[in-house]
Amino acid sequence: MQTTENTIFITGGTSGIGRALAEAFHALGNKVVVAGRRKALLDEVSAANPGIDGIELDIADPDDIARVAARLVRDYPALNVLINNAGIMPFDDAGGHIDDAQARRIIDTNLLGPIRLTSALIEHLKTQPRATIIHNTSVLAYLPLASTAVYSATKAALHSYALSQRFQLRDTSVRVQEIAPPWVDTDLIRKSGDPRAMPLDIFIAKTMAGLATDAEEVIVDEIRDLRNNPGSGEHALVNAFNEALVANPIPV
Structure with missing residues (x-):
């Protein structure tokens, strides 16, 4: 994508990867609009980044998606980049009882949210000379974390959706890119400084460099081997990955 001269809307833009992307694009001179549920945090981001x-x-x-989409089209007619970043990651137990209300919140936020928002804005984006939709999935779309089974499943589903959407938009001015973060040291789970987590600034620098290309999928080198489909070895890979985390759990 062209990383300058854009009007960009980023969901989940008040913390973590979303805020860091917002600030990186803002520093390049783009018009950036961030979304979040809490006004105080939105005001904090705006105050820190006039x-x-x-x-x-x-x-x-x-x-609420319909309301905000209508406002964006009205107030930001040059809007040409949508970054579907908002997500939640509660832990669960696929080997036991799954709380239905929690599962619905995860699906509504992580999967249906991006689908609904993109659908609400897609006709507007098609009117732009160039436009980009960026979906923030996860390495867990390819390598599920057993203790966040529903979250991992939503990210796998969003990855699949992005593939279909990219094909359907192939003859339009809208391009679809996907970023798939590894474990990044943010407050999505709990910012802990764990050495297994990629520092946020390093992740953002590498991701911004990738987004500046025509790559359909932007992944950092640290997860490239995990992204490469292991084929018939998938089950062994997933089991080994989760066994390692049972032995050395993620701090929560």
């Missing part, structure tokens, strides 16, 4: 606007949005609420 020129970044904030919009309250509950990405799990279809009516």
Whole structure:
């Protein structure tokens, strides 16, 4: 994608990867609008980065998505980049009882939220001379973490959706890119400084460099081997990955 001269809307833009992407694009001179559920955090981002606007949005609420989409088209007619970044990652137990309300929140936020928001904005994006949709999935789309089974499943589903959407938009001005972060040291789980987690600034620098290309999928080198489909070895890979984390758990 062209990383300058854009009007960009980023969901989940008040912390972690979303805020860091917002600030990186803002530093390049783009008009950036961030979304989040809490006005105080939106105001904090805007105060720290004059020129970044904030919009309250509950990405799990279809009516709120429709409201915000209409406002974006009205107030930011040059909008040409949508970054579907918002996500939640509660732990669960696929070998036991799954709380239905929690599962629905994860699916509504991580999967249906990006689908609904993109659908609400897609006709507007098609009118732009160039436009980009960026979906933030996860390395867990390819290598599920057993203790976040529903989260991992939503990221796998969003990856699949991005593949189909990219094909369907092939003859339009809209391009689809996907970023698939490894474990990045943010507050998605708990910012801990764990040496297994990639520092946020390093992840953002590498991701911004990747987004500046025509790559359909932007992944950092640290997860390239995991991204390469292990084929018939998939089960052994997933089992070994999760056994290692049982032995040395992620801090929560």
